[in-house]
Structure formats: structure tokens, C-alpha cells
Amino acid sequence: MQRIAIVSEHASPLAALGGVDSGGQNLYVANVARELARLGHRIDIFTRLDNPGLPPELAWDENVRIVHVPAGPALSIPKESLLPYMDEFGKYMLEFARQQDLQYDVIHANFFMSALAAMPLARNCDIPLAVTFHALGKVRRLHQANNDLFSDRRFTIEEDIVRIADCIIAECPQDKHDLINLYSADPAKIRMVPCGYDPSELRPIEKKTARERLGWDERAFHILQLGRMVPRKGIDNVISAVARLRRNHKVDARLCVVGGNLSDANLGDVDEYDRLQTLAHDEDIESFVDFAGSRARDQLSQYYSASDVFVTTPWYEPFGITPLEAMACHRPVIGSDTGGIKYTIVDGITGFLVPPKDPTALAEKLAVLAGNPDHAVKMGHAGAARAQEMFTWEHVSSALSEIFQALNSKNSTLNSPATSSHLTLVN
Incomplete structure (x- = not known):
């Protein structure tokens, strides 16, 4: 089984859901991590330290550890303001892996800033990088116009991530369509895996x-x-x-x-x-x-x-x-x-x-x-x-597990000649 680094810079599985920046991605990361661990994988979730009372590391579930990354002030910051801290986030991840002598088999980055932060670790340690964007900047800007507070830099960063990543996880057919038509993504690198729900948590009542x-x-x-x-x-x-x-x-x-x-x-x-x-x-x-x-x-x-x-x-x-x-x-x-x-x-x-x-x-x-x-x-x-x-989380995580294991196979069609370890992301 694999050692997997899940990167989720603004969406911690510990966050209370329902806030402005706490929603589906938090739920996704939490449940995917748990289910991957149940399949036998060892999971480290890297998320930004947004509360000084949180420990540097937390054994959150069996075979799941949360690593709180000091990047920027230890307080809640809107995700639209986090981009300047991603260099610090990435350096910490790389140093953390080196100090603990960790060799991850795959990195699963969630959101474009997580992928940006994951690049030093992927590049320097030759680790396959899979990315779930959860939202695409060009689509967001199309729908939200002036209400979109992200910098235009997001578009270039996402274009480079799409080019560099070893695998892109699309969550639905529209997501795949947008990746190909708005970002010129290579269809051969895209795998579609939806979000999910927990049937033990959500069940009908009379x-x-x-x-x-x-x-x-x-x-x-x-x-x-x-x-x-x-x-x-x-x-x-x-x-x-x-x-x-x-x-x-x-x-x-x-x-x-x-x-x-x-x-x-x-x-x-x-x-x-x-x-x-x-x-x-x-x-x-x-x-x-x-x-x-x-x-x-x-x-x-x-x-x-x-x-x-x-x-x-x-x-x-x-x-x-x-x-x-x-x-x-x-x-x-x-x-x-x-x-x-x-x-x-x-x-x-x-x-x-x-x-x-x-x-x-x-x-x-x-x-x-x-x-x-x-x-x-x-x-x-x-x-x-x-x-x-x-759409159960078990189904979702089984599909992700197969993709992540294929990324380490020499015969995998997901492996591209130009991998993240040989390319540099444009900032």
C-alpha cells in the first residue's frame, strides 16, 4: 500500500462546515483520507495552520495524520488572500518530508494553491502529482465576474498545473469539458471521479x-x-x-x-x-x-x-x-x-x-x-x-486508490514523458 500526501491549503478536515470557506472541499478531504486509510494507505494531510492552539501534528484517525503548516499568520484568512503564502507552505512540506525521511508514493493536491505548494516536494523528490481543482478560475470568473476576488495570476498558475500534473481528477463531465476546452488539458491525463457521501451518516428517517x-x-x-x-x-x-x-x-x-x-x-x-x-x-x-x-x-x-x-x-x-x-x-x-x-x-x-x-x-x-x-x-x-x-465515499476512494497506484506503475498510461519532477511551474 502507499504513503499518500493530501494537500488542502485552506480546507482542513477539522473545520466546522458551513462557513464562507468551509464546505465541500473540507468534507471531500476528510472522507477521502479516511477511506484511503481503510484501504491500507498511510495518509498525511497538509493544511495551513489557522489557529495558534492547534498542534504541529495530529493523529486524527487510524493511519491519518494532519500536519498543520505554518504559512502566514496563524489565523483565519480568506482563501483569496492566501496565494502569497504558498511558497512558504511548499518549503515547509519539503523540509518536513526530509526531516522525517518520508518518501511519498503520490501527492494529491486539492485546489490550485495546494498544487502550487506541492510542486517543490513533487519536483525535488520525483513524486507523481495528482490534482483535483474543485473549482477552476476561468469558470469562476465567468460566473462571478466582479465578485471573484482571486488575482488574475490564478489563470496562469492553473494553466501550468494542468500542463505539469501527472494526473488531473475531474469531478464531473462539465469539469472535464472545461479542463480540455478552457485549459487545453491532455485528455489522456484526466480521470473522472465524483464527490461522495457517507451512507452511515446520511440515511432516511420516517x-x-x-x-x-x-x-x-x-x-x-x-x-x-x-x-x-x-x-x-x-x-x-x-x-x-x-x-x-x-x-x-x-x-x-x-x-x-x-x-x-x-x-x-x-x-x-x-x-x-x-x-x-x-x-x-x-x-x-x-x-x-x-x-x-x-x-x-x-x-x-x-x-x-x-x-x-x-x-x-x-x-x-x-x-x-x-x-x-x-x-x-x-x-x-x-x-x-x-x-x-x-x-x-x-x-x-x-x-x-x-x-x-x-x-x-x-x-x-x-x-x-x-x-x-x-x-x-x-x-x-x-x-x-x-x-x-x-456516489459513496467508498466508491470514490476506491477509484482514487486505483489511479494513485497506477501513477507508480511503469506501464501506466497516466505517466507522461514530462512529469512534474522535470518541469518548473511559472509563478
């Missing part, structure tokens, strides 16, 4: 029981939105759709929004929360919208199971794990026709796809499910079968 625990009206049509409270998630679109559903379709609809830190004024979540509250007021549905704030992972099955439908309509989403979690809880999902969402949802079978920023279209699909609960149940069961077949 709807009546879940609603009693949450105090939800048993007779109303309940819609759930769950995720980080940032503008691109399109929560405003869901609120406007619920208003149309109540006004035009006469459905007694209620919306629960789970996610976001609603108490710390220093966080951007509060500004978005205020904006969304104002929208709910202006749409005259504030009494039918519950902003529940962040909830612990062990409570999520209860929220998914209490709902009639899960909705997520971001206008930009590289993959999106929450649809999988809802599907695991036997709920139909309505999602925007973008990124990984249009891969996880089978339109008309496990839920519906709608255009982002189109509350009228969303309201119409919600009305279909509200008017035909038996059909909604069938969609939920179809989604659960799809999730179980394709």
Missing part, C-alpha cells in the same frame, strides 16, 4: 418522525435549502420561487434554510443573511421562511428527511455534495442545470433541473411535486438508488 422532532407542520409542503450562505448559492432564487409557489400556485409552502453563521458580525454570512431576510420580507413570506443557521452533521438526515423536496439552485457550482446527501435520504432534488448538479440529478427521474436565476421555472417544478406526492416519492427512491450505486 418523515412524520423527523417533522415532529423539528416541530414542522405535518400538512405543509416543506422545502429545504442547505449549504453555505454566500450569494452564488442562489438562496435568493429559492426564496423568490417559494413566494411564487404560494402566490401563483396556491401551495402552502414553507422554506427552511440550513447553513451559515448568523451570530458573528465579523463574518460575511451575516450580510448575506440580512439581504435574504429583507428579500423574504419584500416577497411577503418572511413568516414562512426559517433561517435555521448551521447544524451539526448528525442532524442533517433529520432535516433532509423532514422535507418534501431539496432545492439547490446556485449559478455556479463545481460539483455540489448536498444533492447527494438529499438523494441518500430518499428526497427528490431540484437543482440548477450547471456544473456537477446536472451530473448527479437525472432530470425527470431523480428530480428536476432548472435554469439558475429563474424563480418562475423553479416554482413550476415545485408545484409539480407538491401536486403529485407519489411521483415525488418515486423520484426520491430513484435518487437513493443512484447515490448508492455511484
Whole structure:
């Protein structure tokens, strides 16, 4: 089995989920590391030290160690401001491996800055480099425009990483398409492995029981939105759709929004929360919208199971794990026709796809499910079968394990004549 270095510069598996920079990547790194360790691999996760109270090293799980890298001040910094510290991050990783006499078999970098930081170790120690971008700068800029606070340097760095990496992990067909068409990626170096969910953590609860625990009206049509409270998630679109559903379709609809830190004024979540509250007021549905704030992972099955439908309509989403979690809880999902969402949802079978920023279209699909609960149940069961077949973390990590072992095989088609150990990344 292999010794694997997982690099995740801003997304630690220790972080509380739901914050501005804490979401799918944190979950991905945590679960992939655990599952790879269960397969017998030894894992070191390198993540930036963002709290002076954290130890330099932490035995986090069996065969999984977290290494807190001192790069920049030991405090929480927005990921858009971390690029200047990646040189320091990379030097520390290289010195750490040398001091502990570690020879990693593969490096798995998550996000473009992690790949940049991993380059000294990959280059100097001749270690294959696999990269999961999780989000691509050119796609982000296309969708977020002036709200994208990353430097334009990101584009050049990503282009070089795509050229240099031994393997690129695409998370969905759209991701692969963007890598090839926007970054001229070599298709032979791309392998597609999706994100996943944990079936022991996300499982259905009887709807009546879940609603009693949450105090939800048993007779109303309940819609759930769950995720980080940032503008691109399109929560405003869901609120406007619920208003149309109540006004035009006469459905007694209620919306629960789970996610976001609603108490710390220093966080951007509060500004978005205020904006969304104002929208709910202006749409005259504030009494039918519950902003529940962040909830612990062990409570999520209860929220998914209490709902009639899960909705997520971001206008930009590289993959999106929450649809999988809802599907695991036997709920139909309505999602925007973008990124990984249009891969996880089978339109008309496990839920519906709608255009982002189109509350009228969303309201119409919600009305279909509200008017035909038996059909909604069938969609939920179809989604659960799809999730179980394709998207468990066990499935994801087994696929990654095969890729990582192939990278060390002399006969692997993933090995390119010009590997990361022989090329220099342009800064």
C-alpha cells in the first residue's frame, strides 16, 4: 500500500462546515483520507495552520495524520488572500518530508494553491502529482465576474498545473469539458471521479418522525435549502420561487434554510443573511421562511428527511455534495442545470433541473411535486438508488486508490514523458 500526501491549503478536515470557506472541499478531504486509510494507505494531510492552539501534528484517525503548516499568520484568512503564502507552505512540506525521511508514493493536491505548494516536494523528490481543482478560475470568473476576488495570476498558475500534473481528477463531465476546452488539458491525463457521501451518516428517517422532532407542520409542503450562505448559492432564487409557489400556485409552502453563521458580525454570512431576510420580507413570506443557521452533521438526515423536496439552485457550482446527501435520504432534488448538479440529478427521474436565476421555472417544478406526492416519492427512491450505486465515499476512494497506484506503475498510461519532477511551474 502507499504513503499518500493530501494537500488542502485552506480546507482542513477539522473545520466546522458551513462557513464562507468551509464546505465541500473540507468534507471531500476528510472522507477521502479516511477511506484511503481503510484501504491500507498511510495518509498525511497538509493544511495551513489557522489557529495558534492547534498542534504541529495530529493523529486524527487510524493511519491519518494532519500536519498543520505554518504559512502566514496563524489565523483565519480568506482563501483569496492566501496565494502569497504558498511558497512558504511548499518549503515547509519539503523540509518536513526530509526531516522525517518520508518518501511519498503520490501527492494529491486539492485546489490550485495546494498544487502550487506541492510542486517543490513533487519536483525535488520525483513524486507523481495528482490534482483535483474543485473549482477552476476561468469558470469562476465567468460566473462571478466582479465578485471573484482571486488575482488574475490564478489563470496562469492553473494553466501550468494542468500542463505539469501527472494526473488531473475531474469531478464531473462539465469539469472535464472545461479542463480540455478552457485549459487545453491532455485528455489522456484526466480521470473522472465524483464527490461522495457517507451512507452511515446520511440515511432516511420516517418523515412524520423527523417533522415532529423539528416541530414542522405535518400538512405543509416543506422545502429545504442547505449549504453555505454566500450569494452564488442562489438562496435568493429559492426564496423568490417559494413566494411564487404560494402566490401563483396556491401551495402552502414553507422554506427552511440550513447553513451559515448568523451570530458573528465579523463574518460575511451575516450580510448575506440580512439581504435574504429583507428579500423574504419584500416577497411577503418572511413568516414562512426559517433561517435555521448551521447544524451539526448528525442532524442533517433529520432535516433532509423532514422535507418534501431539496432545492439547490446556485449559478455556479463545481460539483455540489448536498444533492447527494438529499438523494441518500430518499428526497427528490431540484437543482440548477450547471456544473456537477446536472451530473448527479437525472432530470425527470431523480428530480428536476432548472435554469439558475429563474424563480418562475423553479416554482413550476415545485408545484409539480407538491401536486403529485407519489411521483415525488418515486423520484426520491430513484435518487437513493443512484447515490448508492455511484456516489459513496467508498466508491470514490476506491477509484482514487486505483489511479494513485497506477501513477507508480511503469506501464501506466497516466505517466507522461514530462512529469512534474522535470518541469518548473511559472509563478
